[in-house]
Amino acid sequence: MGLDIDSIVSAVRDVSAPDGSAVVLHEPEFTGREWDYVKECIDTGWVSSVGKYVDEFERRVAAAGGTAFAVATVNGTTALHVAFLLAGVKAGDEVIVPALTFVATANAVSHAGAVPHFADSEFRTLGLDPDALARHLARVGVRRDGACFNRETGRRIAAIAPMHTFGHPVDMDRLAPVAAEWLIPVVEDATEALGSTYKGKAAGSLSRIGTLSFNGNKIVTTGGGGAILTDDPDVAKRAKHLTTTAKVPHRWEFNHDEIGFNYRLPNLNAALGCAQFERLDQFLEEKRALAAAYAQRFETVSGGSIFVEPDFARSNYWLNAFLLDEDLAGHRDAVLAATNAAGLMTRPCWTLMHHLPMYAANPRMDLPVAESIARRLINLPSSPKLARHA
Numbered sequence: 001m002g003l004d005i006d007s008i009v010s011a012v013r014d015v016s017a018p019d020g021s022a023v024v025l026h027e028p029e030f031t032g033r034e035w036d037y038v039k040e041c042i043d044t045g046w047v048s049s050v051g052k053y054v055d056e057f058e059r060r061v062a063a064a065g066g067t068a069f070a071v072a073t074v075n076g077t078t079a080l081h082v083a084f085l086l087a088g089v090k091a092g093d094e095v096i097v098p099a100l101t102f103v104a105t106a107n108a109v110s111h112a113g114a115v116p117h118f119a120d121s122e123f124r125t126l127g128l129d130p131d132a133l134a135r136h137l138a139r140v141g142v143r144r145d146g147a148c149f150n151r152e153t154g155r156r157i158a159a160i161a162p163m164h165t166f167g168h169p170v171d172m173d174r175l176a177p178v179a180a181e182w183l184i185p186v187v188e189d190a191t192e193a194l195g196s197t198y199k200g201k202a203a204g205s206l207s208r209i210g211t212l213s214f215n216g217n218k219i220v221t222t223g224g225g226g227a228i229l230t231d232d233p234d235v236a237k238r239a240k241h242l243t244t245t246a247k248v249p250h251r252w253e254f255n256h257d258e259i260g261f262n263y264r265l266p267n268l269n270a271a272l273g274c275a276q277f278e279r280l281d282q283f284l285e286e287k288r289a290l291a292a293a294y295a296q297r298f299e300t301v302s303g304g305s306i307f308v309e310p311d312f313a314r315s316n317y318w319l320n321a322f323l324l325d326e327d328l329a330g331h332r333d334a335v336l337a338a339t340n341a342a343g344l345m346t347r348p349c350w351t352l353m354h355h356l357p358m359y360a361a362n363p364r365m366d367l368p369v370a371e372s373i374a375r376r377l378i379n380l381p382s383s384p385k386l387a388r389h390a
């Protein structure tokens with residue numbers, strides 16, 4: 001069977017740009033009070049590491065992330081790096097991350113001196129498969145001294161980092177007992193999932209430590225930025241300390257009690273973020289409406305389907321995803337070529353982590369589902385403003 005590529009191009013066109021204009025994958029939008037707030041930083045000189053917007057931004061992030069505390073960082077990768085350190089990850093440990101993720105999840109593990117250990121995903125969420133992980137740990141895991149070790153490498157498995165792919169929450173209630181059974185703490189990579197909920201709880205608040213990103217392509221942006229989320233006051237305090245050079249507060253002395261990081265978010269970026277957060281609810285509504293429009297329009301398109309959230313999730317639909325049927329996966333690049341040639345920006349999924357040269361020899365389980373998703377998935381234009389045609 002062949003594939004009617006024109007019917008796919010038409011469906012993307014009808015939903016995302018019926019007026020025939022070109023569209024990108026995900027575009028930031030600054031039509032609120034962004035300019036006022038950023039200008040105020042410049043006018044007052046408070047552009048850098050101190051200022052009222054950082055505190056205000058952290059309050060807004062914690063509220064949206066459903067946690068008591070949020071610590072702003074310069075990007076999502078640094079938030080993940082520090083989150084792993086806070087979870088107790090040490091040099092020489094392993095951290096379970098999905099093979100199907102953006103490279104930052106694995107890189108942050110490496111920055112902590114640890115080794116990413118790749119796990120498979122499930123079709124229902126596009127995220128970590130708790131059952132496959134349980135089977136894998138039963139094979140390679142050994143419990144010793146209150147921790148889990150990999151019997152094949154001898155290294156401690158110090159954390160599991162589920163990532164909510166394109167905003168769709170991992171099935172955390174199935175993952176939590178596996179993590180608990182194997183004594184492994186969970187660090188949530190919720191960088192794509194601001195505003196998503198799992199069984200009514202906000203992504204980022206579903207484990208002891210969560211992380212967000214405010215990169216330019218995320219649902220709201222600070223230009224570049226991230227955050228560490230937690231309900232634990234001690235973790236929050238230590239997150240702030242580590243991300244601000246581990247300086248001991250004093251009126252004039254420069255004392256630092258450990259090797260900290262300069263990972264703080266500048267006030268200028270936080271100002272942009274405060275204005276963006278005023279739009280979050282609107283963006284979420286529009287992105288969900290856009291996802292519904294894709295799902296409906298593609299009902300009459302054969303050869304694949306639009307990914308739809310499972311019952312337990314309310315997703316931010318950060319990036320919409322079209323999945324070709326397995327037997328048509330070979331047409332993926334032709335679909336990408338045709339849509340992009342038509343001015344409709346589409347993209348394949350990330351190259352799986354174990355296919356990247358620096359992670360090719362890392363420990364991993366069998367990855368049949370991640371491989372299948374990566375072969376077949378195409379991300380569609382997903383900016384909130386695309387929902388405003390109707």
Ligand SMILES: *Cc1c(COP(=O)(O)O)cnc(C)c1O
Pocket residue numbers: 075076077078101102104105163189191192213214215225226
């Ligand atoms: C965006 C993103 C990050 C963080 O990226 P930054 O660009 O450093 O903010 C981490 N993990 C995933 C899966 C992401 O999509």
